[in-house]
Amino acid sequence: MKKRLFTPGPTPVPEEVMLRMAEPIIHHRNPEFMDILSGVHNDLKYLFQTAQPVVVLSASGTGGMEAAVSSCFQRGDKLITVNGGKFGARWTSLARIFTGNCIEEMVPWGEAVTPERILELLKAHPDTKGVCLTHSETSTGTASDIQTLCSLIREHSDALILIDGITAIGAHEFHFDEWGADICITGSQKGLMMPPGLALVAVSERAQQIIDALDTTQFYLSLKKALASHAGDDTPFTPAVSLIIGLSQALKMIRREGIEQIWNRHERLSAACRKGCEALGMRLFSSSPSFAVTPAWLPEGIDWEEFNASLKVNNGITIAAGQDDYKGRIFRISHLGYYDELDMLTVIGGIERALAEVGHDFTIGAGVTAVQTALID
């Protein structure tokens, strides 16, 4: 049986990327490696649509978030964080640890924060030093209107704008420079079609100046050190050499397809996935759907464990469970990264098989037909 991964991180890795990572290891101060890293630095600018540096850290995505908060701020700095799910909550945790001064805006799961609310908060807290946002909240499959939020924050405040773009980069349209972001982070195991292990962090000129001027205490996750090395296409510590070589290939694939085409593909696949779920009688969870991951409510009376076992054991398909309060109540299908139209037929077809096995009442083929109809037009 083929194993098929439909989780929003890790995501499937293309063969040409795996083959590059299987090459013999080379030394990281070798010109051959520094050439590869220089190409990666260039291609990451294309991915984030920026002329600013995007540093590569050997860490998972959270390491990028921690590097950003700990490098840009000091104790006492006031941060606004938006918590609409597990990953927004992570911004709050980091803010509390590193600055101890956090205004947390709670947003119901499945909803996006409104620009009006952010404006109110900025007016109430004119001393805000940073606003931490999540572009695509993976736990709830919800996308925020980052473009509008950025322009609003820029208009009313000097606060730095930090964006968790971990499942948005490569799925949602994003222009780091044009939209006025200061920090944006992604992780290798998400839209980049890579195994876990790298965090990529874009840093604006404004943020670079603040980082330079601050005396922070962290050692390894230091954006100041990473930026200084980046200028010479180097890294401050031994980087994850094989992952960076793999990343150079993944970024070539991204260049080949074109970033606009990639955004369009994610929008199309996510729309088809939502149609497929609805046609099987499942309600969608988010009022502002992410193009990376689709959460849907389990049908009434269907047991998650039983359904998931059927999917995984009998059909080889791994999807993601609901988290926290929604464990056992919703499930999440990823279409982030290396997926195409036929993959959406596969996952919805697999879900139909599992639903049939656990006794859900529906018309066999209804989901697949909806996916076909959405994609063939």
Ligand SMILES: *Cc1c(COP(=O)(O)O)cnc(C)c1O
């Ligand atoms: C996966 C994810 C993270 C955490 O990344 P790790 O690589 O697990 O550290 C953070 N934010 C979002 C939105 C994510 O999807």
